[in-house]
Amino acid sequence: MTIRDLIEKTGWKLDTTTLDTSAEISGAYCGDLLSWVMGNGEPDQAWITVQVHSNVIAVALLREFSCVIIADGANVSDELIRKCTDEQLVMLESGIPAYETAKVLAGLGI
Amino acid sequence: MAVILHKDYKVERDDYAAAGKVSSDIKQTLNSIGYDPKVMRRIAVASYESEINMLIHAYGGDITMDIMDDGQVKLVFKDPGPGIPDLEKALTPGFSTASEKARAMGFGAGMGLPNIQRVTDDFDIQSSQDGTTLTLSFRPAK
Numbered sequence: 001m002t003i004r005d006l007i008e009k010t011g012w013k014l015d016t017t018t019l020d021t022s023a024e025i026s027g028a029y030c031g032d033l034l035s036w037v038m039g040n041g042e043p044d045q046a047w048i049t050v051q052v053h054s055n056v057i058a059v060a061l062l063r064e065f066s067c068v069i070i071a072d073g074a075n076v077s078d079e080l081i082r083k084c085t086d087e088q089l090v091m092l093e094s095g096i097p098a099y100e101t102a103k104v105l106a107g108l109g110i
Numbered sequence: 111m112a113v114i115l116h117k118d119y120k121v122e123r124d125d126y127a128a129a130g131k132v133s134s135d136i137k138q139t140l141n142s143i144g145y146d147p148k149v150m151r152r153i154a155v156a157s158y159e160s161e162i163n164m165l166i167h168a169y170g171g172d173i174t175m176d177i178m179d180d181g182q183v184k185l186v187f188k189d190p191g192p193g194i195p196d197l198e199k200a201l202t203p204g205f206s207t208a209s210e211k212a213r214a215m216g217f218g219a220g221m222g223l224p225n226i227q228r229v230t231d232d233f234d235i236q237s238s239q240d241g242t243t244l245t246l247s248f249r250p251a252k
Contacts, residue, residue, distance in 0.1 A: 032216050035225055055130060063154075
């Protein structure tokens with residue numbers, strides 16, 4: 001499933017509105033401790049987290065995640081969105097807790 | 111074995127805004143020469159964790175990367191202290207001495223050095239109160 005398909009099916013908010021959303025999502029990883037994410041995430045996964053500082057960008061790009069999904073209504077700043085856009089990292093907001101976010105992804109076959 | 115590409119970087123203490131910049135450049139450099147993506151991903155994990163360690167735990171430091179003509183990549187992370195008091199503990203998964211500030215940002219999981227060790231072909235760490243030197247090398251897949 002592509003990021004675009006996911007947005008269409010869930011209505012989740014796309015923060016980086018100008019970025020291409022045609023990338024495939026191969027699976028998902030859920031976590032907020034960056035070293036766990038670095039050590040265990042896989043390329044092309046969607047990363048579910050409540051971390052909303054700019055270090056998320058470096059981890060997501062180095063791990064080659066297809067997108068980051070901010071869960072639980074964590075407060076995404078305009079600056080973070082601008083930096084994500086500059087670095088070509090697609091960021092979404094599910095607006096629901098991480099567990100519920102993961103359940104939705106699983107329900108969609110991700 | 112000759113060096114075909116050499117790069118030097120600096121990391122400043124507590125400069126969280128710049129965290130990951132060196133690792134991103136290392137990855138981009140390897141990508142630009144068409145380096146094996148699987149090994150490149152291992153290098154990205156190790157360089158990121160090492161860079162973060164310098165920023166969180168040390169007084170900043172210097173990083174060098176050498177790419178050899180046989181495809182081997184050597185990374186050296188050298189900081190001026192304060193050193194790791196108990197290396198055995200530092201290498202234990204889950205053990206962390208990170209500050210509250212670092213933990214609030216998701217650092218300090220205690221998985222940094224264990225992650226580095228796991229993804230590296232050759233791992234050497236020397237530490238005293240005058241500083242820590244971490245030497246890592248990676249070999250291309252055969």
